Amino acid sequence: MLAQARETMPGPGALRGGMAVELKWDGYRIILFTSSRPGGPVLLQTRKGGLIQDRFPDLVAAASQLPPGLVLDGELMVLTGDGVMDFGALQRRAASGAPRTVQALVKAFPAYVVVFDVLQVAGQPVLAERYERRRSLLESLFADHALTPPWTLCPSTTDLAVAREWLETWTRAPGIEGVVCKGLHQTYRPGARGWLKVRARQTTEALIGAITGSLGRPHLLVLGRFDAEGRLRHVGKTTGLSPAAARQLADQLTAAAPGTHPWEGARFSAGWGSSSVLDTTLIVPDRVAEVSVDTARDRGVWRHPVRLVRLRADVPVQDVQPY
Incomplete structure (x- = not known):
């Protein structure tokens, strides 16, 4: 599901049924698939449909924390040694091919995924569920499996004052571009621009x-x-x-x-x-x-x-x- 750009924060009535606001990250949008059987393959798919899990073996290894039959939507990012998000380093990792180069980049620029949606749980699609239900499932996933980095749960709020504070101050940090507004009652519609994004x-x-x-x-x-x-x-x-x-x-x-x-x-x-x-x-x-x-x-x-x-x-x- 995609977002249409807006110049300013929308009002509370912009999305029918109420609105949640999440941080917008400056990385690569990915969909992550775990196999229906424990120990099966893990796939990382880009927005354009390319598979890049061979460039991110650290994430594949860390997927052992995740249950089978799971599909997650999120933002792929990498950090420099001093903990700063680095888009250029992310590009180098995504374009790497030779195994020796991949391993060197894994060590220098560890990868992280900020997860903001769940599309399938235990092999059952949940795209038809409302956002508020999918968010509850996602929070339960992180709590029940005690997920730790490289998996990070994207912050979400229904308080517009908090959302405006994020847009005005949090975006001063490298790697945070703005906010994304999502309707609490929205289902997940692949390809539709049903969300709203506001860049700082x-x-x-x-x-x-x-x-x-x-x-x-x-x-x-x-x-x-x-x-x-x-x-x-x-x-x-x-x-x-x-x-x-x-x-x-x-x-x-x-x-x-x-x-x-x-x-x-x-x-x-x-x-x-x-x-x-x-x-x-x-x-x-x-x-x-x-x-x-x-x-x-x-x-x-x-x-x-x-x-x-x-x-x-x-x-x-x-x-x-x-x-």
Whole structure:
């Protein structure tokens, strides 16, 4: 089951029959299957249908804690040595193939699953049960089997004040993007966007380092920040600009002379995980853009497209937060 995006927290009447709110995690969505017989195979299926249990033997081994005939829905994550959630490390683990590499990554980046739904118990599907009943089954599963990490029960609340506190403060921690709102009476409908998701957003500044389109009609902005050594580092790109925003920028940008821009020869992906490359024009990085961003980052780069709020002619380049 999927979620549709919203800009703000919905009111209590947004979902018929009452609403529960859970944390939204920045990982890989997976479905976990245990065999109908004890000691049978364990499957980890991604949202796109791929099977990745061979890349996560630590989770397969830990599945001995789980009863047979179980199907769980949750978020797969990995932690660095200092306990910080790391999406880049998760990608490396999911893409690993050679057994020696897999074992090295298991040791360096242990995997965890934050479980937020149960779809089958003891071989019996429970998709037709309401969320509140499935949540009760899930809580009983964790209590009855004394489940411990790498299995973690996703926090859930029906108190909207608590949910707003989560959205405003908990999302400052790496790995938590926002909240997901679910109807207490909702059944589980695979493929349906019946849940609501709200990502935490903040405004910040970055330098305009390149554009697509033309100087007279820029289409989107490629953004950068200087690091401690004075290098301009790529930090993300915006969504497509509105006509009004494009007109505002048209006479503010200067194309970089050949051989003068630090991104000379760089290639920028059209999307996260895409092999397509943007056709860009390099810009003298002396213009500051105020942008709206969410919390999902990998090595300093915003994974999701950012939104241009306005050009900040009043902000000096040196006042932009460093990379």
